[in-house]
Amino acid sequence: MGLAQTQQVLAQLYTNSEFRERFFANPQAVAVELGLSCDEAQQLAQISAQEVNIFANSLKWKRLGEIHELLPRTAKVLGKNFNTLFWRYAQTHLPTGIKKHREDAIAFANFINKMAENEDLEPIWISDLVCYEKTWLLAYELGNCLRVCWLRHTVHRDFTAQPTLAIWYRLSRRSQLHHIILSLPRI
Secondary structure, rough: OOOHHHHHHHHHHOOHHHHHHHHHOOOHHHHHHHOOHHHHHHHOOOOHHHHHHHHHHHHHHHHHHHHHHHHHHHHHHOOOHHHEEEEEEHHOOOOOEEEOHHHHHHHHHHHHHHHHHEEEOOOHHHHHHHHHHHHHHHHOOOOOEEEEEEEEEOOOOOOEEEEEEEEEEEEOOOOOOOOEEEOOOOO
């Protein structure tokens, strides 16, 4: 087995809990699925399941820490529920690419909003806060930028039920990102 194939298998073991469970339940069968020889399967089977699980868990905690930093107000408001939601999310989503922490946080924000919609997540304004922080992350893309976020609550102040418009803009690639929040009159 070449280095690239070994790295792919190890990456799957460390990041995909379903694959990890299947592999350690029957390493020979999984090795056959991957097109590995019997010797290669035996080599991989010697890896300690406990060590792989410990390392995989540490990777998830690192991801959680990164997302916590990128969605700080959401993490603070949700408290322990933020971690609980993250563990559920991490079972189904694995980030890839160069800006994977930012993309992971955006995908997690979408997951939280879906859970808020389907499971009546509290507080009632959590979707607005998540949308606000997610739009901040989206606004940091390079180049000209205009991002608008309609909110039902004043997430920048006291979370009062009041229509609010948050706008981010950058006029050129090299200019500073600007941010404006307008609380609109209640209708």
